Amino acid sequence: MKLGIIGCGTIAQIMHIPNVVEIPDATLAAMCDPAENVIKSLGNRYNVPPEQRYTDPSQLIEERADDLDGVIVTTPMQTHADIVEMALAAELDTLVEKPLAVTPADAYRLVEAAEQSDVTAMVAYNRRFELAYERLVDELTDIDHVDSVTAYAVDADFSKSLPDIYDLVEPELGADFIERSNERRREQSKQAVNTTDDELAAAYDFQLEHVCHDINALRGLFGDIVSIDHVDFVRDGYFGTAHLTFEGGERCVLQTGDSERHWHEQFLRIDTPEQMLQLEFDHPFVKYNSATLSIRKGRTETIDSRFSPTREESFKRELEQFMACVRGEGEIQTPFTDARDDIELIASLFTKSQE
Known part of the structure; x- marks a missing residue:
């Protein structure tokens, strides 16, 4: 399963990126972060080719939507609403870090976008x-x-x-x-x-x-x-x-x-x-x-x-559940x-x- 990571900060570096790399059925097929030094260093560390590295989420979604099986959004919470809405509109299965948004209004907007799409929309509550x-x-x-x-x-x-x-x-x-x-x-x-x-x-x-x-x-x-x-x-x-x-x-x-x-x-x-x-x-x-x-x-x-x-990691179990939902084999718990x-x-x- 080809997955993209949008947002390569602390929690992505500690949990999400290594978990994608470690799970046999998952492939880190694209990554995005506004800091070019982060994309370069992590891209080299995890063997992500330069053409699969992005600094603009909209560009990643536009260029890779047909190739990816899903995206994991781990950007700062004030950016969640816009990025997740774009991903859902592109029919990309989406796992977004908590909280879903900052304002209740944006959260309602994302619920509506998820209901109008035909994809897995899940929030990363690893606990x-x-x-x-x-x-x-x-x-x-x-x-x-x-x-x-x-x-x-x-x-x-x-x-x-x-x-x-x-x-x-x-x-x-x-x-x-x-x-x-x-x-x-x-x-x-x-x-x-x-x-x-x-x-x-x-x-x-x-x-x-x-x-x-x-x-x-x-x-x-x-x-x-x-x-x-x-x-x-x-x-x-x-x-x-x-x-x-x-x-x-x-x-x-x-x-x-x-x-x-x-x-x-x-x-x-x-x-x-x-x-x-x-x-x-x-x-x-x-x-x-x-x-x-x-x-x-x-x-x-x-x-x-x-x-x-x-010997069990909640973040990895969360990702495995997301992947099961994408395959139509699991139920969205969050x-x-x-x-x-x-x-x-x-x-x-x-x-x-x-x-």
Whole structure:
């Protein structure tokens, strides 16, 4: 299966490009990034011929649509809407990194474009493809009542550790290009939460990229969120607490934030009358760093169990599922509609906090 990568930044270099190269049925047939030094270095590293390297996404889509079986879009989130819309119009099966877009309006536009096309349209929520997450889904089928749900996600500063782990090619881009891109991102964030406040828009920008994983994981476990019962942001929006209610009546306390801590901490905890289930995620940029599910149960005695799979990479399983969907052999587990609802919910957290 011939795949193109549009956007060759950090997550593409760490996960998406190597996974395409490593999967036997996949071929890296085209790559695109606005930084010529990135395309040159990575093209040489992965033996992609010069004629299959691009700096303009529209040119790649126009010239390669008939040759490619699909594209993986890993550009900055403010560019997702335009690039994905072009790919869908060209009838290219598309896997796009989360979040689907910055604004709910753009997310609705992409859902409509996906519905009008006849291709696979999937969002890259890799946490949903952790084996421990799938085990948690199975465990919940035997549970009749949930007392409470806790979701906690506080980021560390990953930029401090990544250069010591990976040989990343840093982009060489002009100051004008970077400022135009940043301004576009700021304006979209302002539109999303209907504000002119730069600080509020910056907080939404962070939280959207950060907490959409947790919102989507919760959606996969409990369905739609029907009400936001409380929301409170501190530290100019970079740390927040929200109380959410799901369609089945489950209640969740969500805590989400940024920090200068050395460690990353992210977990989902589910309490029932006789057991506790906790899914813990580790450093999100370290390959083969699987999530772990811990279960403690018992009324008369305490029984602990731990499910910690190894030798499985969620990003690779995600790509394999996308490829199965393209072949008509799989079901899309992370559709555009869910990703749209995730964006709308996160925007609602900010608008509700201003009431």
